[in-house]
Amino acid sequence: MTTKGNKQIRIIGWIVSVVLLCAAIFTIWNRWGDISKAIDSIERPNRGVLVSLVVLMVLSQGFVSESFRQLLNRDGIAKSGCDPIEKGEMFWLVMVSGMLNWLPMRAGLIGRTVYHSKVNGIPAPKSLQVLFESVATIVCVSGVALFMVICSNLFRVDIIYFVCAPILLFFVFITRKPGRPWLLAISYRYVDVLLFAARYWLIFDLMSYEITPQTAILLAGAGSIASLLPLPTGGLGGREWIIGFIASWVTVFPAAIALGLVADLINRVIELTVVIPFGLLGQHFLRKKLPRG
Numbered sequence: 001m002t003t004k005g006n007k008q009i010r011i012i013g014w015i016v017s018v019v020l021l022c023a024a025i026f027t028i029w030n031r032w033g034d035i036s037k038a039i040d041s042i043e044r045p046n047r048g049v050l051v052s053l054v055v056l057m058v059l060s061q062g063f064v065s066e067s068f069r070q071l072l073n074r075d076g077i078a079k080s081g082c083d084p085i086e087k088g089e090m091f092w093l094v095m096v097s098g099m100l101n102w103l104p105m106r107a108g109l110i111g112r113t114v115y116h117s118k119v120n121g122i123p124a125p126k127s128l129q130v131l132f133e134s135v136a137t138i139v140c141v142s143g144v145a146l147f148m149v150i151c152s153n154l155f156r157v158d159i160i161y162f163v164c165a166p167i168l169l170f171f172v173f174i175t176r177k178p179g180r181p182w183l184l185a186i187s188y189r190y191v192d193v194l195l196f197a198a199r200y201w202l203i204f205d206l207m208s209y210e211i212t213p214q215t216a217i218l219l220a221g222a223g224s225i226a227s228l229l230p231l232p233t234g235g236l237g238g239r240e241w242i243i244g245f246i247a248s249w250v251t252v253f254p255a256a257i258a259l260g261l262v263a264d265l266i267n268r269v270i271e272l273t274v275v276i277p278f279g280l281l282g283q284h285f286l287r288k289k290l291p292r293g
Contacts, residue, residue: 010106013231020237024244024261034255038207038262049206053199057274060195065094067137067188070181071130072122082121089289092282099279102233102272119289134185135228141190142221145197149214149221159213166190196220199270200243203263215250222246223264234271240264 032039069090072078093115097108109131116122122130148162167190197213197220204211211219226242229235235242240261247253247260 009230010232017231017233017237020231020241024237024240024265027244028258028261028265031255031258035258035262038209038259041206041208042262042266045206049202053202053206053270054274056195056199056202057270058278060192060199061094061098061274061278062091063188063192063195065090067185067192068094068130068134070185070188071133072116072120072127074181077122077126077130079121079123085120089286092278092285095275095278096282096286098271098275099282102275106232115286115290118291134189137186137189138224138228141186141193142224144190145193145217145221149217152214159217163194163213163217193217193220193224196224199267200263203266204259206266207259207262209251209253209259211251218250219243219246219260219263223267236268240268 028035066087069085069087072090073084078084093112097112100108100111102108113124113127116127117124144166145163148166149159151157152159152162167187194217197216200219200223201211201213201216204216222242223239226239227234229238231238243264244257244260247263248256251259253259
């Protein structure tokens with residue numbers, strides 16, 4: 001596809017995102033009276049819950065960065081003689097790219113690809129290969145999480161047993177199989193989905209509504225997949241509506257769609273609260289690794 005064609009697709013993506021966000025805000029405004037309980041609670045938030053949400057988001061980014069690092073440090077990815085990517089380096093890189101991805105043209109993705117090429121000796125095609133592999137891990141673990149929810153409901157067994165089972169299996173196989181980086185990458189992504197679920201659970205609690213762990217995991221699995229939509233900044237606009245519709249499907253709250261929209265918009269604010277300061281700080285650390293001249 002030509003550069004002009006890519007630019008047109010990006011412009012269409014931004015237009016769709018803006019339209020979806022405006023529709024979400026209009027829906028929330030239209031149901032303001034029905035969600036007054038949630039709005040009142042948000043206006044007087046529990047500080048402990050807010051701190052927990054920020055901590056969970058930082059942890060989530062840490063597991064995401066480790067998932068990427070496992071895939072990038074495999075044999076055959078970087079040029080021979082290059083040092084493997086360090087944990088701290090990958091963490092800051094994920095934070096910086098997350099911040100820059102809020103800008104047009106997916107600046108974070110482009111910047112991370114250039115950084116890997118200059119600093120880590122990873123050619124651009126290999127970086128894109130790892131990106132697609134990472135997308136595959138997201139789809140995989142989200143599917144596993146959703147399957148665990150279904151099993152929990154079918155067999156009427158506490159969700160905690162089904163949630164822990166994949167983690168135990170992953171780590172059993174890690175010690176016995178040659179595909180260790182892949183299994184670790186998948187395991188870290190799975191934990192990220194569980195942390196995502198914890199954020200949704202806390203956000204609904206922040207709004208004075210209680211959801212079950214199954215509902216939280218269902219929202220997280222769907223939200224993770226929705227983040228892959230071809231829209232700016234992790235499915236901006238699209239993810240909000242998917243969470244809204246799922247909330248209306250699995251809960252009996254009044255104005256559940258509007259509550260779901262509010263919940264995911266709060267999630268976006270938490271994401272920004274983390275990636276902007278950490279991203280700015282990360283730029284300072286990563287600049288030292290860039291080659292001079």
